[in-house]
Amino acid sequence: MTSLLAIGVVLILVAVAAFGYAMLQPDLATLRSEQMKAETVGEGRRVSQSTPVYDLIDKLLSTFGLRPFSEDELSLAGIKSSVTSVVATTLLVAFIAFAGGLALTSSFFFAFILLLAAPFLVKMYVGVKTSRRREKFGRQMSETMTQFSSALKSGMNVPNALGSVAAEMDEPMGEELARIVNETRLGRDLIDGMKDTAERMQSADFMWVTEAVAIQRESGGRLSEILDRVTETISQRNELRMKVESLAAEGKASAVILMGLPVGVGLLFLVINREYMMPLFNTGAGKILMVVSLVFYTLGGIWLRSITKVKL
DSSP, X not given: OHHHHHHHHHHHHHHHHHHHHHHTSGGGSOOOGGGSSOEEETXXXXXXXXXXXXXXXXHHHHHHTOOSOOHHHHHHTTOOSOHHHHHHHHHHHHHHHHHHHHHHHOOXXXXXXXXXXXXXXXXXXXXXXXXXXXXXXXXXXXXXXXXXXXXHHTTOOHHHHHHHHHHHSOTTHHHHHHHHHHHHHTTOOHHHHHHHHHHHTTOHHHHHHHHHHHHHHHHOSOHHHHHHHHHHHHHHHHHHHHHHHHHHHXXXXXXXXXXXXXXXXXXXXXXXXXHHHHHHHHSHHHHHHHHHHHHHHHHHHHHHHHHHOOOO
């Protein structure tokens, strides 16, 4: 048991060292998603910043045809690292989880479960980041439309007004509006860009604004007056949404506590009374109980998420 513990500690140290090496590479600079692959230098030439680790990961992914993440998926989540660096981080997290499980329990079975769970946890993290970014986008709609209407009243056209608002707003709204303006300058239709943003952010409010701009383009009229009415409706929806979120906050907090309690108690017993927990990892019955409990734990988490998530 002592030797296995020593192996686990060594693996953790190696993993931490590798993680630090990966994190210090220039490929992890905070770049826009459109600039992740390279920087434009000179006369249209592109210089890619990479490392031997990233080159190996790229080769393996291309060889097996794997694509666990896409640039659009990471951009939507607000993660400004390249796909390769996120995959490298995922592998390191899985390696650390395996080493930590081996050091804590001296069980290859439990460590292997943690190894398999780590990529799913990273994928879940990306999903949570995406959801939070979309929620923040929705909360920014009222302020954005107020500024957009004011810019139109000052005499700006729609693209210039969007560009002005994009410069004033924080992300994600500022980034998404800047994307629309840049695509319009490259020749894409403004309405198509706005519809794509509404679908990406899953925002019914922004789709209303898009339809208002499209109607004004076809039939004329003062867009600022239409936006004022739309802004009033969006404000009322946001107020209702905040009331619902405040009412559901207690249920969400209870869900977090219920999900964290089994893990916390298990780790506490591993530290306080290691021998008491060992049959759970070293016996056949214990392993069966672990698998069954993990299945029900996952189902319980999905159920709690479904009953605490309110859609308007």
